[in-house]
Amino acid sequence: MAIPLHKRRKVADFDPVRDGKTVTQFCKELGISRQTYHNIKSRIAQKCRAGIVPDSTAPKNPIKKFDEADKIAVVHARQELMEQGLDYGPWSIYYFLFDTSGPDSTPSRSTIASWLHELGFVDANARKRPRSSYKRFARDLVGELWQIDGLVYRLFDHAHTHVTIYQIIDDASRFDVGTTAFALPENGTDARAVLAAAFADYGKPQEILSDNGDAFATYHRGFLSATETWLASQGVLAIAGFAPTTQGKDERSHRTLTQFLDARHPVSLAEVNTYLAEYRQVYNERRRHQSLLVGKMHITPRQAFDTFPKAPSPQHPLVGLPANRGHVVELPSG
Structure with missing residues (x-):
């Protein structure tokens, strides 16, 4: 209950010695508690006579009105x-x-x-899990792990030509380090070309995560693919996932990428690569990523890539890789 202003003035002017009353007697006559009396006196000691007027009870951040x-x-x-x-x-x-x-x-x-x-x-999507049930997992350092995956995209020409888009995402920052389209189906030669371009632009990561396709990782079958051997010569470890969720970040990026291209109706491979350059600029520089929350605001992959701590880039080739659980394949030197 608010104390009326005239009572607050009486508290401010009260002096036990001058008025010949105790604080208890004064409070009883005024109808206030001793705690209220001391609270008002404390405010006046801090703010002088301005402390007589109580602070505003309006919320500091009032609800905004929208029309x-x-x-x-x-x-x-x-x-x-x-x-x-x-x-x-x-x-x-x-x-x-x-x-x-x-x-x-x-x-x-x-x-x-x-x-x-x-x-x-x-x-409405009753099958969609609530966000509270998600468990986010990501590497802590930029360049600690990149994910690569191939996507088959159909052009808007009369023949509905298929092209293969290779997309590489940094796991920690979600930064798109390389996305390029090729005419041929998924193969190791094109995959290595995209990786080499990304290495030249952003340095080498410590690990590359891919699916277990022939173009990427085959070590679980007892032999190494050309891509795995080449990565090892670069000092980069190739690893593969066996569950659909392992490539979840790349798979989710595919949806954003496909949506972007579909809005532009590319009819040739050259147009696709032109739009991919535009897409990377929007995705990396302008589009805030909902997994990159800093404070109360989301940031862009570029901001995360530039500000998050970075893993050291590999300097020496790997000399041996596990081809399966029981054997180690020695890589050729030179």
């Missing part, structure tokens, strides 16, 4: 992101408005999600 125009802006932002072939969920819309309109005009992610649900833009 129909803000809902329309959210819908337009979602449509623009869709047309650009970018993700258009609540977080993507939030950061799009944050960057274009500023923080003061941007509703919260939960408000945006509520509006999308209210307007019927959310597809």
Whole structure:
């Protein structure tokens, strides 16, 4: 219960010696507790007479009021992101408005999600696991592990030509270190060409994670692929995953990449590679990654790649690799 201002003034002016009353008698006559009396006196000692007036009870961060125009802006932002072939969920819309309109005009992610649900833009998916059940795993250092995977993409030409896109993602920062399309089906020669270009641009990682296809890793079958042998000569260890979730980061990136290309309808291999260069710029430099949360804001893969601690790059070739559980394959020297 707030103490009236006239009582607070009496407390400020009260002097036990001058008025000939004890604090207890004064508080009883005024109808306040001794604790309230001492609280007011303490405020006055700190703020002088200005301490008589109580502080405002208004919230420090009042709830922002949004109108129909803000809902329309959210819908337009979602449509623009869709047309650009970018993700258009609540977080993507939030950061799009944050960057274009500023923080003061941007509703919260939960408000945006509520509006999308209210307007019927959310597809119910009972099979989708809640985010709280996810367990995130990633390497701590940039360059400690890269993931490579091949994606078959169909062009928008009359023949529906298939091309193979190789995508390489740094595990810690989610930075796309190399994405290139080739005309041939998945093979080791093209995979090594993409890896070599990434090594030249960003240095060598300590490990490369791939699936167990012939183009990448075959050590579990008792022999080494040409890609594994070449990586070992570069000092990079090739490892393979046997569960679908092992390549989860690359697989999720494939969806973002395919969505981006589908919005542009490439009809030739040259167009695909042109759009891939544009995609890498958007993905690395502009698109905040929802797995890269620093403080209360998500950051881009480029920011993570530049600021996260880095693993030392391999300097010497590997001299022996396990071809299976029981044998070690010696690599040829020179």
